[in-house]
Amino acid sequence: xxxxxxxxxxxxxxxxxxxxxxxxxxxxxxxxxxxxxxxxxxxxxxxxxxxxxxxxxxxxxxxxxxxxxxxxxxxxxxxxxxxxxxxxxxxxxxxxxxxxxxxxxxxxxxxxxxxxxxxxxxxxxxxxxxxxxxxxxxxxxxxxxxxxxxxxxxxxxxxxxx
Amino acid sequence: xxxxxxxxxxxxxxxxxxxxxxxxxxxxxxxxxxxxxxxxxxxxxxxxxxxxxxxxxxxxxxxxxxxxxxxxxxxxxxxxxxxxxxxxxxxxxxxxxxxxxxxxxxxxxxxxxxxxxxxxxxxxxxxxxxxxxxxxxxxxxxxxxxxxxxxxxxxxxxxxxxxxxxxxxxxxxxxxxxxxxxxxxxxxxxxxxxxxxxxxxxxxxxxxxxxxxxxxxxxxxxxxxxxxxxxxxxxxxxxxxxxxxxxxxxxxxxxxxxxxxxxxxxxxxxxxxxx
Numbered sequence: 499x500x501x502x503x504x505x506x507x508x509x510x511x512x513x514x515x516x517x518x519x520x521x522x523x524x525x526x527x528x529x530x531x532x533x534x535x536x537x538x539x540x541x542x543x544x545x546x547x548x549x550x551x552x553x554x555x556x557x558x559x560x561x562x563x564x565x566x567x568x569x570x571x572x573x574x575x576x577x578x579x580x581x582x583x584x585x586x587x588x589x590x591x592x593x594x595x596x597x598x599x600x601x602x603x604x605x606x607x608x609x610x611x612x613x614x615x616x617x618x619x620x621x622x623x624x625x626x627x628x629x630x631x632x633x634x635x636x637x638x639x640x641x642x643x644x645x646x647x648x649x650x651x652x653x654x655x656x657x658x659x660x
Numbered sequence: 661x662x663x664x665x666x667x668x669x670x671x672x673x674x675x676x677x678x679x680x681x682x683x684x685x686x687x688x689x690x691x692x693x694x695x696x697x698x699x700x701x702x703x704x705x706x707x708x709x710x711x712x713x714x715x716x717x718x719x720x721x722x723x724x725x726x727x728x729x730x731x732x733x734x735x736x737x738x739x740x741x742x743x744x745x746x747x748x749x750x751x752x753x754x755x756x757x758x759x760x761x762x763x764x765x766x767x768x769x770x771x772x773x774x775x776x777x778x779x780x781x782x783x784x785x786x787x788x789x790x791x792x793x794x795x796x797x798x799x800x801x802x803x804x805x806x807x808x809x810x811x812x813x814x815x816x817x818x819x820x821x822x823x824x825x826x827x828x829x830x831x832x833x834x835x836x837x838x839x840x841x842x843x844x845x846x847x848x849x850x851x852x853x854x855x856x857x858x859x860x861x862x863x864x865x866x867x868x869x870x871x872x873x874x875x876x877x878x879x880x881x882x883x884x885x886x887x888x889x890x891x892x893x894x895x896x897x898x899x900x901x902x903x904x905x906x907x908x909x910x911x912x913x914x915x916x917x918x919x920x921x922x923x924x925x926x927x928x929x930x931x932x933x934x935x
Contacts, residue, residue, distance in 0.1 A: 499668060515665070516665070516666060516667055516668035516711075517662060517663045517664070517666060517668075519662065522662075538661050538702070539661075539699060539702075540695060540699055540762075540765075540766065541852065543763070543765065546765055549768070552739075552768045553764060553765045553768060554765050554768050555765045555766070555769075558694060558695055558699060558769070559694065559698075560668065560691075560694065560698070560713075562668045562670070562713065563691070563694065563713060563715055565670070606764070606765065609764070609768075624851075625764055627763045627764075627851035627852055628762065628763025628764055628765045628766065628852055629763075
């Protein structure tokens with residue numbers, strides 16, 4: 499079927515199989531490979547992207563369901579070469595080890611801060627319950643989320659189109 | 661993992677969805693948020709030939725105060741149920757339990773109607789709506805009917821819905837004065853897992869998650885409570901009438917133990933909130 503998605507502000511029209519998953523559309527059609535496929539079972543959160551500004555697991559959404567909608571991936575966060583506040587906070591707080599979960603973590607936190615700009619540590623931890631870090635580097639990831647919320651209260655309204 | 665091939669159609673109205681379902685019969689499945697169905701399709705445990713996407717039916721996403729009850733559109737997402745001020749005020753059990761489903765990403769996609777129509781006894785909301793004595797509204801090609809939730813769940817993944825019927829609304833009665841205490845207890849191995857066992861209590865109604873092939877009212881507990889038993893005494897009856905299975909997560913005996921322990925906690929919390 500023909501689908502028409504806006505990915506990081508750019509319209510992409512493609513003829514895809516009805517059964518194509520959004521994560522495959524993002525990686526193979528849009529050629530944006532920051533989004534990782536981890537568990538492929540809606541558990542690990544590595545494939546988290548924003549659909550109309552809200553975090554979703556793209557391994558459990560059909561490209562057809564996203565037809566006509568806006569997708570934001572990690573590649574769409576930085577603007578004019580400046581890292582998004584959440585990306586910068588990951589850099590400054592050393593919020594990653596192997597880096598595999600990082601794109602999903604960053605997107606989940608962008609969505610979390612959009613809904614709750616000033617979360618408590620507990621709210622960050624429960625807000626990230628859908629994202630697994632197999633390096634178990636959660637402390638610095640949580641620190642990064644809290645740092646991003648402090649440095650930029652409106653971190654997520656301006657840069658992320660929805 | 662990729663599902664086996666199917667044809668995708670996005671319905672533009674509830675009427676069109678029902679007509680498509682009637683045309684394709686057992687070969688078609690409705691797709692709401694897809695967070696129960698798509699994982700099953702990826703594992704090839706389900707292989708419908710036709711998916712009727714309900715995602716465009718925005719008019720089935722609502723929460724409205726109808727006086728004696730709250731009307732909830734079947735396509736209202738868990739996220740919206742969780743954050744509803746109306747529910748927080750009138751039926752906090754449901755708002756709280758919706759916030760315990762899966763994780764934020766899942767709650768951004770999953771819908772209350774999808775969770776009910778899927779008929780998974782390990783899901784949270786079926787038992788919660790059983791404790792709340794909800795009424796379900798289904799639309800078919802022959803018209804609309806109301807189904808009391810006590811008659812809806814008929815077996816593992818089996819519901820009273822006919823193949824062409826679409827669940828459109830969930831009506832949740834406002835708990836009466838004296839029955840406003842509530843609790844939801846969910847025991848999981850990992851944060852986002854299904855409950856090994858769960859308990860939902862609203863007033864004197866007690867319902868269990870994952871203790872049988874369907875969500876289950878703990879009638880022996882309810883009878884004991886009505887007879888004046890203490891929370892601990894009533895909770896001792898929690899596993900009576902259940903038929904929990906042993907699986908990779910827990911044995912039947914452990915589930916029965918959990919049902920008693922969680923029911924005791926739930927009844928104590930309910931009593932503390934009843935005042």
